[in-house]
Amino acid sequence: MLPLRLMKRTTIKDIANQLGVNPSTVSRALKDHPDISPALRRKIKELAERLHYRPNQMAVYLRQRSSRLIGLITPEITMFFYPSVIKGIQDNLHDHGYNLIMLPSNESPEREIENIRICAENDVAGILLAFSRNSRLSTQFSVLEEIGAPVVMFDKILEDLPYDAVVLEDFQSAVEAVTYLAKSGCRRIAGIFGNPNMRITQLRLEGFRHALRHLGLASSDDLFCFADSAYEAEKCARALLTNPAPPDAIFAMTDEIIIGALPAIAASGRKIPEECSVICISDGFLPYCLYPQVTFLHHDGYEVGRLAAQQLVRLIESGDYKKENRSVERIMVKTQLIELATTRRVEL
Amino acid sequence: MLPLRLMKRTTIKDIANQLGVNPSTVSRALKDHPDISPALRRKIKELAERLHYRPNQMAVYLRQRSSRLIGLITPEITMFFYPSVIKGIQDNLHDHGYNLIMLPSNESPEREIENIRICAENDVAGILLAFSRNSRLSTQFSVLEEIGAPVVMFDKILEDLPYDAVVLEDFQSAVEAVTYLAKSGCRRIAGIFGNPNMRITQLRLEGFRHALRHLGLASSDDLFCFADSAYEAEKCARALLTNPAPPDAIFAMTDEIIIGALPAIAASGRKIPEECSVICISDGFLPYCLYPQVTFLHHDGYEVGRLAAQQLVRLIESGDYKKENRSVERIMVKTQLIELATTRRVEL
DNA sequence: TTACCAACAGCAACCGTTTGCACAACTGAT
DNA sequence: ATCAGTTGTGCAAACGGTTGCTGTTGGTAA
16 A cells, blocks of 8 residues: 555545545535535545545635635744744634744845735735834835735834734833833933834834933933944943943843843943943843843733734634724733842832 | 725736636746747736736645645744744745745644644645654654655654654764863763653763763763753752762753753852853853853754755655655754853863 | 425536647648 | 648636535425
């Protein structure tokens, strides 16, 4: 006998032939259609089992004009935040019988467009989308509009796009971070931010400045900078600390930034947190690995992924996304402060 | 005019109708079949462009009896090693026009089988597979055999399965780690290992013991232990260090283990590396984040992913995997020692 | 007996693309 | 004028499964 792998896959027709019935009868029997007698139904199911019958999803998708595939488009997949998001998405999607097709854009808007096209070609049931740094409204939008499937954005969103989104409290997190530092006694608070094109950068920067203003603290241009990588963040931190009037606290906008900044602060010879406090926004894994462990605002990637997937499934199954005047939903994921070793303790 | 998203997608038939030609002609024209005259070819392509025609891949797959989807089955997706592997796979697959469908098994053999089934149902062109801790040869094998597509295993493999695999030098890495510690002056070298069911654990443990024996060092049962999580690793490390004859060096088999072990060593009050050296095997990101930065053997996940994908594409496109007497390939990824702060320097 | 209805099964079209084959029209050689 | 050989195009089946409709039973009520 041939090895199984070289055998033709059993189809509905094979079952029908062996039983002398029509393929349609088999199809109906397998999905418990009441038109088929229980006896026949059992016979068909038994044979299907015996022949290891598995429906060809491609055929189903084609006929049904939609797959059970979800396209996941992200600028990056390895670093920090995204793996947990993906896990959140996966766990939720699996429960609803959808499968994920991964389409990383590597921070390239062109690749992003290509990925959206791939989604279209594969008749995905829905798209989960976090944009690259340099994606712009007009270009990305027109391609997305060609898709018949619902879209849910998360994390790195384009605010004006008429799709639902799951986001973190970026503005508010920065406010909280700064406020916490101030409460712990810091007076000159510096910030290191990511790519200034990204909306999350803008929001966190706004929050940062808003808090400083509100607290009556200095907020001059030499107290913040932008860094696109850990390496640049290290340079930024060094520059901030050699200022004539150096900060007594540093807020790092992301995991990536803290990785560069923390060694620079340590290298400057300052005691942490006494001479320089440090706080960052993180998914929650890295701060525990660093030394000293960094106080951070927990941005829960898993939760973001879970909620985005949940919302997408809801849209798919209700069909609501097709409605003309549906208003866009923004789902906020709460942030939590985790006090570790790089800040002075505050009585709250 | 309707929003694009609600319009029916253009098909080959639409183009054919508008031009008064046959769908088959359109199909051929779009793929530059020489039978179609250049003039008509141009006209068809122009219209296709204008109507935003995109082929329906499901139909193509169905007709072609195989998709351009690759199933990726891993026990885990967030932690340490896998994100880089996935990136390596992605980068390679994208270049060859394949797409990845992610099927995490969450360390469950049952889920693994389900995932293999999903691959079958979706007519994947190939499968990339890393097994869960508790997967067993017999059960997993029979399901895999039903698949018509080639399989490439990586990292966590089942040795006796007749599929190609990309693996790291597990035995050799452990030997190198121990040898390096010995050269740097350590005499009582302990090891903390992962789940003993996994082949990589067995190999690394064998290498560890082999090296100790070879170097004439102690290799008693109180010098190694198994830990299934960072938390357990912490307990393990603590136990090792409170031995009557404590080790002067610890080898941690994975990232996860070092996360637990390092704090325990620090907490014991020992100076690192003078009183206790530390070395681990890692994908290369985490050791730099820890304090002190941990000397490690670099196990390059990206490279594993890249090579696994490459090999799979080769099998798919050559069709070699169908050959009866094809011998199985094992591809080894080289390991590299990175000397950081937790070991005493060695003149090599 | 007739009329009607349920229960069950089959027919055939359809989803969008591909592809072997047939065939028409034209060319050029005989 | 005839025939073989191109060149360009169309026909129709196929991939595997789904589903609206039709048709055949057998049974029940009028």
